[in-house]
Amino acid sequence: MRDEKSELNAALHGVRTVVFDLDGTLYDKRGLAARMVGRLWWCLPLLASERLARRNMHYADCASEEEFFELFFRTMSRGHLWGPRIAQQWYQHVYLPTMVNLIGKTCPRREQAIELLDECRRRGLTTAVYSDYGCVEDKLQALGIDWKQFALRISAPELGALKPSARCAQQVMELLGAKPETTLFVGDREEKDGASARAVKARFLLIKN
Ligand SMILES: [Mg+2]
Structure with missing residues (x-):
């Protein structure tokens, strides 16, 4: 002590x-990523694209928040059937609220x-x-x-x-x-x-x- x-x-x-x-x-x-997968199993390709986009954006330096997210959702959509708008809707209305909910319920x-x-x-x-x-x-x-x-x-x-x-x-x-x-x-x-x-x-x- x-x-x-x-x-x-x-x-x-x-x-x-x-x-x-x-x-x-x-x-x-710890364990949050696995619990996210458990909750969002029905949209795993979107979840995977979010992680990959985050990794690919490591060195991006944008002039504003708007520009950052425009590039982020475009990166998430690359090579997929969904477009940046769907990626954005999913991120804002599914991904982030799920994360906040799980943090409050399961993370000490x-x-x-x-x-x-x-x-x-x-x-x-x-x-x-x-x-x-x-x-x-x-x-x-x-x-x-x-x-x-x-x-x-x-x-x-x-x-x-x-x-x-x-x-x-x-x-x-x-x-x-x-x-x-x-x-x-x-x-x-x-x-x-x-x-x-x-x-x-x-x-x-x-x-x-
Ligand atoms: Mg940290």
């Missing part, structure tokens, strides 16, 4: 702003991150959620986490790209008015969240699985 407390103190030493990742950081996402919150969040609140630090997916507020609500406590709730696609886009991370810093030397990024993926922190020269805390 004392070790945990001193780890927390060390992580927050000199920090004024904490940028939390959402999926896999504020909740345990990650205590290490929640304790850190509580400590931030006690210390009066500025906090933000910076996710790689949309529905940030809906997911926080499903997890029983008060989204209003975060000064900023945003996803990388809203800024036109995916993590670890250096431009998006920089924009998050600007929106928060944060300085690199007093900012801590918290996430479960070194290559996404850690790389975002490094891109803006902020500190990083890995929430281990």
Whole structure:
């Protein structure tokens, strides 16, 4: 217990702003992909195309959220019978609501991150959620986490790209008015969240699985 407390103190030493990742950081996402398949078995080709499109969009850098999703749904439709419009309808009305529902019903919150969040609140630090997916507020609500406590709730696609886009991370810093030397990024993926922190020269805390 004392070790945990001193780890927390060390992580927050000199920090004024904490940028939390959402999926896999504020909740345990293990098994979620399999449960998504279980729920969406009737539209598996669409589910597979979403995953592939996300992988293929890794290095895309678009000027806006609109442009990002236009390219995303076009990528999802490539080589399939459905067009971008069907992909969009499915993503917005089936995929995301199913994900939010499953997170709320089946995914436990990650205590290490929640304790850190509580400590931030006690210390009066500025906090933000910076996710790689949309529905940030809906997911926080499903997890029983008060989204209003975060000064900023945003996803990388809203800024036109995916993590670890250096431009998006920089924009998050600007929106928060944060300085690199007093900012801590918290996430479960070194290559996404850690790389975002490094891109803006902020500190990083890995929430281990
Ligand atoms: Mg994550």
